[in-house]
Amino acid sequence: MIPFAPMANIGPTKNMLPFLLLLLAYPFSSSAQKEEIKLQNPSFEDFNKIGSPPAGWRDCGFTGETPPDVNPHPEFYVTRPAQNGNTYLGMVTRDNDTWEGVGQRLEKPLQPGKCYAFSIWLCRSDTYRSPTKTTRQVEFFTQPVKVVFWGGNSDCDKAEKLGETAVVSNTDWKKYDLKFKPTRSLQYFFIETYYQTPVLFAYNGNVLVDNASSLVVISCDTNEPVAANDNRPGDRVNTPPAKIPPAPKPVEPAKPEPGKPEPTPPAPGPVTFNETLKGADMQVGQTFQMANLYFPADSATPRPISFKELDKLYDFLVANPKISIEVGGHTNNVPKDAFCDDLSTRRAKSVADYLIKKGISADRIKYKGYGKRNPIADNSTEAGRKKNQRVEIKILKVD
Secondary structure, X not given: OOOOOOHHHOOOHHHHHHHHHHXXXXXXXXXXXXXXXXXXXXOOOOOOEOOOOOOOOEEOOOOOOOOOEEEOEHHHXXXXXXXXXXXXXXXXXXXXXXXXXXXXXXXXXXXXXXXXXXXXEEEOOOOOEEEOOOOOOEEEOOEOXXXXXXXXXXXXXOOEEEEEEOOEOOOOOEEEEEEEOOOOOEEEEEEEEEOOOOOOOOOOEEEEEEOOOOEEEEOOOOOOOOHHHEOOOOOEOOOOOOXXXXXXXXXXXXXXXXXXXXXXXXXXXXXXXXXXXXXXXXXXXXXXXXXXXXXOOOOOOOOHHHHHXXXXXXXXXXXXXXXXXXXXXXXXXXOOHHHHHHHHHHHHHHHHHHHHHOOOOHHHEEEEEOOOOOOOOOXXXXXXXXXXXXXXXXXXXXX
């Protein structure tokens, strides 16, 4: 307890010095200690390595695909200096519709209703080479992508989307500031890369990730940027650009081991169905679109004008009895997901039913609704939405 002298005994200023020193010995906190959740290895430090995420982070990518990498690494032609420490995380999207992500268990869960400030440094490497399964050659993964943040309650669980950045096109390190407000308790934190949306087709892209902050509790009334709308220029670090090495020579496809069959080449792209198509020219996986197949709005019953087109498909199957197909229904992105899935499935089924009723064996026909998952045009335009509202036929078997 601080002793207080009677007022009458307080003398000149010099006699107050012991009293002031006693006050300084008992400091009073002016503000409460900030509440935060610290990440394990937020700077992604580790040995420079291929196909393994940095210590403290778990691979959350696709089964059968390689995990993210610790960069810089000469194998990928990624030589940019780290924003913090010595290494950073490198993640890619691929042209086979897969992408990479990492996650970890938090020291304590994110709480519903609380707001959290978070920052992370990102950039794009203008050189990032890697083999692809699509072409079986070394390609450059240089297209810009964005970063999406998720919360969950088990490893790699994407229970709730917390937010996303703008597309990361900058090739110098840039700080991205975000704010999260979970709606439930979330014990795991997950970072993944994803394509620029809307996605017209999957592509090879990359993002470099470094120096993540803690998740700091803040007032929900602040003007901090919201995660899903972070389009500010942000802070930049003028790190020297990477030296671009000469492009690698194409890698010859790996030869199969003796006794093993040659790998099946990728199927050619979709074509429009017409009477000139021949079964002998078809390959498994080949798709073609029904150009003159129409449905009323929100209906799965083909318009009468469509029967001529369906009869052409029937004649094709009669002439090629060894071919089996899948009828795929697709929609634009305007309705909700569940509605799109249901409508596309019913439309695909109606085409399959028509062919079966005319005499094609049901064993040769499958149907599937893809909803809005596989657009082929820009959904922001009317013309693009019409193109996405379609039926495609895929060759499943040719003999």
